[in-house]
Amino acid sequence: MNQLIVDTKKLNFSYTKTRKDIENLELKVPKGSIYGFLGPNGSGKSTTIRLLLGLLKKQSGTVALFGELFNGKTRLKSLDKVGALIENPSLYEHLNAVDNLKIAANYRQNIPEGRIDEVLEIVRLSHAKKKKVKAYSLGMKQRLGLAISLLSNPELIILDEPANGLDPKGIIEMRMLIKELNETYGTTIFISSHLLSEIEKTCTHVGIIRDGKMLFQDTVKALKSSKGRKMMIDIEVDKFIDAMTVLEKLQKENTSLVDEFLQIEVEDKEEITVVIDALRAQNVKVYQVSIKNNLEELFLSLTEN
Ligand SMILES: Nc1ncnc2c1ncn2[C@@H]1O[C@H](COP(=O)(O)OP(=O)(O)OP(=O)(O)O)[C@@H](O)[C@H]1O
Ligand SMILES: [Mg+2]
Numbered sequence: 001m002n003q004l005i006v007d008t009k010k011l012n013f014s015y016t017k018t019r020k021d022i023e024n025l026e027l028k029v030p031k032g033s034i035y036g037f038l039g040p041n042g043s044g045k046s047t048t049i050r051l052l053l054g055l056l057k058k059q060s061g062t063v064a065l066f067g068e069l070f071n072g073k074t075r076l077k078s079l080d081k082v083g084a085l086i087e088n089p090s091l092y093e094h095l096n097a098v099d100n101l102k103i104a105a106n107y108r109q110n111i112p113e114g115r116i117d118e119v120l121e122i123v124r125l126s127h128a129k130k131k132k133v134k135a136y137s138l139g140m141k142q143r144l145g146l147a148i149s150l151l152s153n154p155e156l157i158i159l160d161e162p163a164n165g166l167d168p169k170g171i172i173e174m175r176m177l178i179k180e181l182n183e184t185y186g187t188t189i190f191i192s193s194h195l196l197s198e199i200e201k202t203c204t205h206v207g208i209i210r211d212g213k214m215l216f217q218d219t220v221k222a223l224k225s226s227k228g229r230k231m232m233i234d235i236e237v238d239k240f241i242d243a244m245t246v247l248e249k250l251q252k253e254n255t256s257l258v259d260e261f262l263q264i265e266v267e268d269k270e271e272i273t274v275v276i277d278a279l280r281a282q283n284v285k286v287y288q289v290s291i292k293n294n295l296e297e298l299f300l301s302l303t304e305n
Helices: 045-052 075-079 097-107 115-122 138-150 168-185 196-202 220-227 240-249 269-281 294-303
Strands: 004-013 022-025 028-030 034-038 060-065 082-086 156-160 188-193 205-210 213-219 231-237 256-258 261-266 286-291
Touching: 004 045, 022 045, 022 213, 028 188, 028 205, 034 045, 034 168, 034 196, 045 060, 045 082, 045 156, 045 188, 082 138, 097 115, 097 138, 115 138, 115 168, 138 156, 138 168, 168 188, 168 196, 188 196, 196 220, 205 220, 213 220, 231 240, 231 269, 240 261, 240 269, 261 269, 269 286
Parallel strands: 034 188, 034 205, 082 156, 156 188
Antiparallel strands: 004 022, 004 028, 004 060, 205 213, 231 261, 231 286, 256 261
């Protein structure tokens, strides 16, 4: 059986009384996976990550890391096996990479001396290890942040939007590093992003969140096949009978009338305009068209950069 490295049940969190920011979230991150946590801005990705790391206190539900329920007693032991890179890493700009790593190593337990050179090697910063961080590019800073999270040789790495602000080269370097860590050391990687394209390229598994709720969670392979699925749309018109005739001519077979709306299946966004044009050509008034499938609509918002 595939072990779950992160397993949450009915996780809830609100910053304020007026709304739920995380609602009944069930995250399932299999061991050895690269798990993409995908959602638009403000959907709750960073909040979830803070809950996983115990930086925010959950209000109900459970979090298990490495098969062990997260609580006051187990928290530190579990977090020993986690490396995290959250938004911008806090680095000492006037110091070089080695000194930054030494300081970070001092906060942790039992980091062998040689580990600093190892992590610099892994993130490809050995050549610049004596350079002051203020002279680093953003991509180099991100990689140094990653190196810090690797010091304790973690089994799980959590990265919150690691591609944010990086140029295309930086993004590719980060992507390659993530894959390499996963393949070489079997590290489980949890990575958040608001870009579907980024997740598709890097990840084996994906969870899609919106308004604090999980909408889809499966392998990337399953996501791709569900993406090919047709989308449902609702159309409000004035003359149903005429509209039905038009749709029949367009060979729209599975047309149904639900609550005064015509419900049909289309292949993609382009086909929606074809349907509207055909209806208008027969003087059928179209009052509104709405995309039914939550997920499809979400994909569109995630694909548009
Ligand atoms: N400290 C806070 N106090 C109150 N509300 C907050 C706080 N931090 C976040 N929120 C709200 O919680 C919701 C989720 O925010 P969160 O930062 O987790 O989203 P996100 O998916 O990480 O977004 P982004 O892609 O912009 O990083 C948003 O509505 C946000 O406005
Ligand atoms: Mg965020």
